[in-house]
Amino acid sequence: MDEHDPPHVVEASTPPHESTIIFLHGRGDFGSSVARSLIGRPINSEHSEASRQNSNITFHHLLPRTKFVFPTSLRRQIERFRGEAMLIQWFDIDSLSITDYCDDGQIEGIKESTDYIHQLIQAEVDAGIPPEKIVVMGISQGCATGAIAVMRYPGKLGGFVGISGWLPFITRIQEMLEKDGDFVTVLEYIENRLESGKEVTRENAREVLKTPVFLGHGIGDTKIVPLSGERLRNALKGMKFQEVVWATYRVGHWWCNEELIHIAAWLGLKGFSVNGLGDFTDGVGSLSTEGVLYSTD
Template structure:
C-alpha cells in the first residue's frame, strides 16, 4: 500500500548539447531512487575494453554519446513490504516477494503496477505536450524498473522511441505465457489478449483497441541481462524477451553481458549505438565501435535480434 500520494520531484538532466531532441525516462530498481541512480548512468566515464583509447577514456559519458537527449529520473512511491507485516516502507514501483521473483504474489503487485505505469504515462504525456514526439521518447529501466517499464510500454497505445530493459523480468509472466499456449489465436489476437489480460488484472477500464495494439508493437525493444546476475536470474530476462517476441513486437534485441545485477560499459555502448540506428542523435561512438553494433564482443556474450 502506498504511504504517500505524491512522487518525489523528478531528477532532470538536460541535453548536454542544444537543441533537446529526445528523452530517456529511466526507472530505478527497488529500494533506490531517481536522484541516486542518475549520476551513475549519465556522469560516469565509459571505459570499454574495446581499444586502448577507450580503456583510457575519462571524458566520454552516456550523456556525451547522446548529446541531444534529456534524461528524466522519476522516483517510485514509498510502499510497505506487506510480507514483513511491519511499518517499514521504502521505494518500490510495486510490492513483491523479496525472496524470489515468482508469480505467487501477483495480487499484491496490482496496486503498485497500475499506479506506477499510469504515472509513467503521465510523464510521457508531459514530454509530448512540451514538444518531444513519442517516437523520440525511450522508457529505460533496471531490475524492478525494467519490470515496470515493460508493463508501461505494453499498456501505452502509441509507438515510442524504444524500451530498454536491463536485468529485469515481466510481472504476471506465467499467465501471459499461457495465453500463447492456447490454440486458435491469431497473431494480432495474442498481443491484444495479453493487453486485455493486463488491463483486466489491474482493474483498468481502458479500452483495448487492435489499432492501438498495432501501434504499440512498433516500439523497438532492447533487453540486456548480466550472466552473473544472482538477484534476477538471466532466465527472467529471457522470458520477458520471449513474450515480447511472441507478441510480435517489430524488433526485440536480446543481449547478455559478463556482469552481475547492474549494467556495464559495453551494454551502454550497445544501447547508444542501437538508438543511433533508430534515428537518435549519437556522437563519439567511433572509439568504441567498429562497423556494427554486434562487433563489440569483449564483454558481450551474445547478441541477437529478430
C-alpha cells in the same frame, strides 16, 4: 495516495533537445542516485575511439541531444512483513526468484506506477518531443515496470530498454501465448487485472508492437537470474513485438560499459543523435535482432 517527488532531470548536453530517456530505478533506489551511476560515471570502453581519447566520456556524452528524466517511485508498504515497514518500490513483491508469486499484491503499484510513467511521457510530448523520440529505460524492478508501461501505452515509442529485469504476470501470460493468444489478449488480461477500465483496440496494439526493444542481462546476476530476462524476451517475441534484441554480459545485477555502448549504438540506429561511436555503430546495424548482440555464453 502520496504524490511523487519531482523527477531528477539532466538536460541534453548539446542543444537542441531532440529526445528523452525516462529511466526507472530498481527497488529501494532513488532517481537521483541512479542518475549519478548511469550518466555521471565515465565509460572508458575500448569500443569507442572517443572514449580512448577522453577518459571522462559518459553515457550522457554519447547521447548529446537527449534529455534524461529520473523519476522516483512512491514509498510502499512491504506486505510480507505485515507491519509498518516501507520501501521505495514501483510495486510490492513477495519473491525475487518467483517474480509473479502472490501477484495480486503487485496490482495497485503496477497500475499507479505505469499511469505515472504515461504522465511523464505526455509531459515530454507536450514539450514538443514526439513519442518516437521517447525511450523508457529501466533496471531490475524498473525494467519490469517499464515493460508494462510500454505495453499499456497507446502507441509506438522510440524504444524500451530493459536491464536485468522481468515481466510481471509472466506465468499467466506465457500460458495465454501457448494457447495461441496474442498481444491484444495479453493486454486485455493486464487491463482487467489492473481494473483500469481501459479499452484495448487492435489499432493501438499494432502501433505498440512497433516499439523496438533492447534487453540486456548479466550472466552473473544472482538477484534476478537470466532466466527471468529470457522469459521477458520470449513473451515479447510471442506477442509479436517487431524488434526484440537480447544481449548478455559478463556482469552481475547491474550494467557494464559495453552494455551502455551497445545501447547508445542501438539508439543511433533508431535515429537518435549519438556521438563518439565511430564505426562501431555500423557494426551493430549488421547484427540480427533474432540473435545475441554480445554474449559470453
